[in-house]
Amino acid sequence: MQFSITAIPAGVHYVEKNYQNGDYIIEPTEENHFLYILVAGKAGVYNECADGEAVLLYEYRAVDFFGEFEILTEVRTPMTVIAKSDSKVFIVEKNEVLKWLRMDFEFTLFFLNRICMKTLDLSYEHIRVAKLSIRERYIYSIKAHSDKGDLPQLTKERLVEDIKAPIRSMNRIIVDCADFIAFEQKTFKIIDQKRFSSEFEALRRKSE
Numbered sequence: 001m002q003f004s005i006t007a008i009p010a011g012v013h014y015v016e017k018n019y020q021n022g023d024y025i026i027e028p029t030e031e032n033h034f035l036y037i038l039v040a041g042k043a044g045v046y047n048e049c050a051d052g053e054a055v056l057l058y059e060y061r062a063v064d065f066f067g068e069f070e071i072l073t074e075v076r077t078p079m080t081v082i083a084k085s086d087s088k089v090f091i092v093e094k095n096e097v098l099k100w101l102r103m104d105f106e107f108t109l110f111f112l113n114r115i116c117m118k119t120l121d122l123s124y125e126h127i128r129v130a131k132l133s134i135r136e137r138y139i140y141s142i143k144a145h146s147d148k149g150d151l152p153q154l155t156k157e158r159l160v161e162d163i164k165a166p167i168r169s170m171n172r173i174i175v176d177c178a179d180f181i182a183f184e185q186k187t188f189k190i191i192d193q194k195r196f197s198s199e200f201e202a203l204r205r206k207s208e
Contacts (some may be wrong), residue, residue, distance in 0.1 A: 005110060006039055006063055006090065012100045014092045019083040026081035032070040033094045038062045041087025044161075046080040056161040058121070059084065068115060071097055136203050137163035138173045142181055143200050146190060154188050 008014055014037075019025055025043055026032055038060050045058040045066070057079065060066055066081060071094045092100070101108050132140070141162040145151040160167050174183050180192035180199070190196045 004063075005037055005065060005107070008037075008090065008092070009100065009104060011103065012092065012096050014090045014096065017089050017091055019087045019089065021083055021085050021087075023083045024080065025083055025087075025089060026067065026079075028080045032067055034067050035065055035071055035092045035094075035097045036067045036081070037065045037090040037092065039088040039090055042084040043081055043087060044084045046082060056164065058118075059161075062087070065114070068097075068111070070094075132203075134163060134165045134169050135173050135176065137165070138170065138177065139181075139196075139199055139203060142188060142190065142196075145188075151188055151190075155186070156183075159188075 016039075019041070025036060040062045042062070043060045043066070044056050045060070047057050069075060101111065138159070141159060142151065142154075144162075145154045156167070156170070160170055163170060165173075174181075180190065180195040182189045182191045
């Protein structure tokens with residue numbers, strides 16, 4: 001939908017705030033009563049596992065928004081949101097958001113449309129992840145980065161985000177697959193192409 005969410009009407013109060021890469025935008029220990037409009041940069045939504053590790057659930061790229069769940073429901077404790085780059089955010093308090101929704105039908109349509117699209121994105125991602133084991137996700141991710149030509153630049157941190165698993169679990173998979181995918185000097189490399197192709201083809205047939 002063609003709508004600029006950054007063009008906030010004069011009658012709606014908001015605060016502009018800048019975050020550096022790695023800063024917490026929303027902390028899970030605090031109640032949230034705000035809509036966050038990501039004007040510039042990237043932000044990640046993380047779920048903290050029982051062992052203290054954080055797994056990326058969703059990545060926002062400007063221009064987008066988050067925090068609507070706490071505004072539209074009775075849930076006040078959000079998931080962790082961390083800036084993944086230097087970012088600029090417009091912060092709109094709940095009552096100001098409700099005022100904006102009442103006064104601007106185009107904003108209301110955009111707001112609802114984006115919520116629906118995010119729900120679809122998360123549903124498809126949940127189905128994809130649920131159908132595959134961590135090992136299978138690992139092989140798929142290595143294949144994707146190999147095809148893109150950026151496998152030498154792939155970091156373990158990015159891989160954790162790709163496969164949505166705690167780093168301890170991923171470390172076990174790296175060891176398990178070390179006879180055909182090597183991780184040496186912080187670099188991933190396919191060292192047995194025939195074995196890798198065989199593993200990937202088996203997974204592809206399984207998912208058909």
